[in-house]
Amino acid sequence: MRAVRQDEFGGPEVLKEGTVPMPVPDVGEIRVAVRAAGVNPTDCQHRAGGLFLNDLPLTLGWDVSGVVESVGLGVTIFQPGDEVFGMLPYPYGVGAHAEYAVGPARSFARKPAGLDHVQAAALPLAALTAYQAIVDTAGLRAGQRALIHAASGGVGHLAVQIAKARGAHVIGTVLGKDRQEFVRGLGADEVIDNATTDFAETVGEVDFVLDTLSGDIRSRSLSILRPDGTMVTTVPNGAADAAEREAGQGGRVRMIGVQADHAGMKAIADLAASGALRPRIHATFPLAKAAEAHAMLENERTTGKIVLVAEGREDRNTD
Structure with missing residues (x-):
């Protein structure tokens, strides 16, 4: 072959x-x-x-x-x-x-x-990453506030839709005005352009953060994460892990590694079949x-x- x-x-x-x-x-x-x-x-x-x-x-x-x-x-x-x-x-x-x-x-x-x-x-890989972060790890519930970084990207644009299907208030960050309308069309309640606006100063407190970028995005997101909230990151960062442990915040940050999952794939298939995920x-x-x-x-x-x-x-x- x-x-x-x-x-x-x-x-x-x-x-x-x-x-x-x-x-x-x-x-x-x-x-x-x-x-x-x-x-x-x-x-x-x-x-x-x-x-x-x-x-x-x-x-x-x-x-x-x-x-x-x-x-x-x-x-x-x-x-x-x-x-x-x-x-x-x-x-x-x-x-x-x-x-x-x-x-x-x-x-x-x-x-x-x-x-x-x-x-x-x-x-599969992107949707499972988002689903395992939002549902399996954070247990996002209806009415909670979710901040999705890189919301127009491969994982991000699916995460926006999955979080909306959970009944969350979804805030997406993007880079550039051309992507704002796309993310709004996915169902995001708010869209922040990182090129012009500091999300940490405008969003308010959130219950969940999906971080696919790390760097100072991660530390600034932690500053607005509620005490009982969860940040899930896809980017390993040993220095950030150590700093968060030192500050007593390590328990709020979870590093995800996507896993093959029959139940997760069936859930994604159901969301797609219903029209909630495209x-x-x-x-x-x-x-x-x-x-x-x-x-x-x-x-x-x-x-x-x-x-x-x-x-x-x-x-x-x-x-």
């Missing part, structure tokens, strides 16, 4: 299309004929080297949407022909940027009929042009998600 491979760490140019053996599903696994696969910042970080995956050659990609082609021993929840989407176990279950991907059956959920494969492939597609690229997708994600201000499409398999809704 065809797959996007890299034999060395480096820039987008190290990504090359090649041929690798067809994967065989083991006990509890399914093989999915990939229709589309999402691209996330963590793909770029792993491509460059220095994160979790150190063995080469490597096929990247965790987000996948496609059709079940075969099932391993013991799989009862799917059968060949089912349309599914999910996140391969992060980080070591990597390999979605290929014609076929294998992963645990319970890393997937049935694709909602109202989503095409490109939309579905944009959801991904924004910034751009699509053929699988063979994965290097261009990486370059765009690293060098441009993207809104929403970038998705790779298996040539000859594209399936897009027209509504």
Whole structure:
């Protein structure tokens, strides 16, 4: 089968299309004929080297949407022909940027009929990150105030919608006026332009913060977080952790590492099926042009998600 491979760490140019053996599903696994696969910042970080995956050659990609082609021993929840989407176990279950991907059956959920494969492939890793932060970690409730940083980004724009579905008052921060209307259209109650306004001086107290930026954003967010509130960050920062512990604030900050989760994927599928969750597609690229997708994600201000499409398999809704 065809797959996007890299034999060395480096820039987008190290990504090359090649041929690798067809994967065989083991006990509890399914093989999915990939229709589309999402691209996330963590793909770029792993491509460059220095994160979790150190063995080469490597096929990247965790987000996948496609059709079940075969099932391993013991799989009862799917059968060949089912349309599914999910996140391969992060980080070591990597390999979605290929014609076929294998992963645990319970890393997937049935694709909602109202989503095409490109939309579905944009959801898993980013939506699971947001869902696990907002619901599983913080337990955000109706009426609470949620501050979502980078609200027009891959995780952020989904987090806004999930928080709204929980009944929260949602405040999003963005960089630039062009993104404010987009985030308002997602349902945000307030949108702050970080280029012109200091959110820490204007927002007031909040119950929840989703931080995908760290730096001084994290410390300023803590200054407006209620004493019993929760900040969830996706960015490891040892110095900030130490400073927060020293100040007695460490218990309010939680570092999240996204995990494959059948129940979470089903919840995301239900939100998407109800119309409460829709991904924004910034751009699509053929699988063979994965290097261009990486370059765009690293060098441009993207809104929403970038998705790779298996040539000859594209399936897009027209509504």
